[in-house]
Amino acid sequence: MNSTTRDRRRWIRLVVAAMAIAIVAAACSSSSDDAAFMEVGDNLNDTYAGGDETAEGVQAPEAEEYRTVVDADGDARFVTTGNPSIDAKVIRDGRVDLRIDPGAFSSSAAELRVIAADLGGYVSSGESQIEEFDEDRYAVGWFTMRVPSDRFDDAVARIENLGVPVSSSLSSQDVTEEYVDLNGRLKYWRQQEAFYSRLMDEATSIDDLVTLQTRMQDVLLNIEQIEGRLRYLDSRTQFATLTVGLTEVPDTTIAPVEPVDPSPISQAFSQAGEVLVGSVAFLIVASAVLLPIGILALFAYMIARLFLSLRRKTEPIEG
Numbered sequence: 076m077n078s079t080t081r082d083r084r085r086w087i088r089l090v091v092a093a094m095a096i097a098i099v100a101a102a103c104s105s106s107s108d109d110a111a112f113m114e115v116g117d118n119l120n121d122t123y124a125g126g127d128e129t130a131e132g133v134q135a136p137e138a139e140e141y142r143t144v145v146d147a148d149g150d151a152r153f154v155t156t157g158n159p160s161i162d163a164k165v166i167r168d169g170r171v172d173l174r175i176d177p178g179a180f181s182s183s184a185a186e187l188r189v190i191a192a193d194l195g196g197y198v199s200s201g202e203s204q205i206e207e208f209d210e211d212r213y214a215v216g217w218f219t220m221r222v223p224s225d226r227f228d229d230a231v232a233r234i235e236n237l238g239v240p241v242s243s244s245l246s247s248q249d250v251t252e253e254y255v256d257l258n259g260r261l262k263y264w265r266q267q268e269a270f271y272s273r274l275m276d277e278a279t280s281i282d283d284l285v286t287l288q289t290r291m292q293d294v295l296l297n298i299e300q301i302e303g304r305l306r307y308l309d310s311r312t313q314f315a316t317l318t319v320g321l322t323e324v325p326d327t328t329i330a331p332v333e334p335v336d337p338s339p340i341s342q343a344f345s346q347a348g349e350v351l352v353g354s355v356a357f358l359i360v361a362s363a364v365l366l367p368i369g370i371l372a373l374f375a376y377m378i379a380r381l382f383l384s385l386r387r388k389t390e391p392i393e394g
Contacts, residue, residue, distance in 0.1 A: 165224065166308075167248075167315035168316045171235060171240060171318075172241040172319075173234070173235070173319065173322070187234070190230060194223065201217065201219065217319065217320045218318070219319075227317065238321070257301050
């Protein structure tokens with residue numbers, strides 16, 4: 076074998092080795108990119124449960140407004156730091172029961188609607204019925220009003236002037252912390268939505284696109300649930316709920332019954348009746364006890380008579 080042939084084979088080996096190295100490097104680079112891509116997705120899914128850590132492209136809510144706190148169960152929630160931009164959120168509820176004059180039910184119900192409209196609210200529901208008492212008929216019912224929370228006290232004061240307050244109950248529930256927490260969560264999931272949208276635009280394979288769409292559905296579901304809860308809290312905190320019960324007082328009043336002292340004769344008859352009733356009760360109890368005993372005694376007597384009769388017949392006659 077001459078030197079030219081050896082040199083040619085050497086160059087061929089070098090070219091083949093270089094091509095093999097290039098193929099291996101490309102494969103490693105592609106696997107690394109795919110792993111990094113999936114790792115970013117996994118980090119995004121674990122970011123919220125992990126506290127303050129965030130994946131590239133996702134920012135937590137601004138530090139001057141919120142910070143992340145992880146409780147004992149591993150759930151993360153956002154709380155305010157410094158002066159929050161959200162006003163206090165308070166749910167106010169109440170009930171007032173009134174006694175009104177007979178025949179004033181319709182006018183009082185109409186006045187409730189006027190009060191609600193004057194305060195910027197409305198009557199959301201109501202129910203009434205006619206009751207009967209000692210051949211008199213009177214109306215009772217209840218109405219539910221929704222008024223702005225800052226006019227709640229005005230509504231209670233005006234309603235109490237419609238009649239005589241019988242009972243009332245007022246309550247307040249501060250949901251500011253929950254509202255702030257929900258806004259922080261919503262902002263976080265909105266940022267994840269934008270990040271996954273960008274990844275979907277840059278996806279080059281069907282598998283990556285399907286994976287991103289699945290995760291995007293989870294993100295959109297969280298956004299929908301949080302927005303629904305925020306809408307409910309907005310409705311309950313912007314408008315207070317006040318239930319008003321109306322009851323007409325019947326025209327007639329029941330005269331109290333004066334106690335009457337019984338005469339000696341009536342007392343004697345009363346005592347005699349009590350003694351008679353007691354005696355009859357005693358006889359009934361005694362009969363219930365003695366009757367079974369008497370039946371058993373009679374049954375035993377009949378058996379004894381029968382036994383003696385048979386014995387006499389079997390004895391020999393002495394002659």
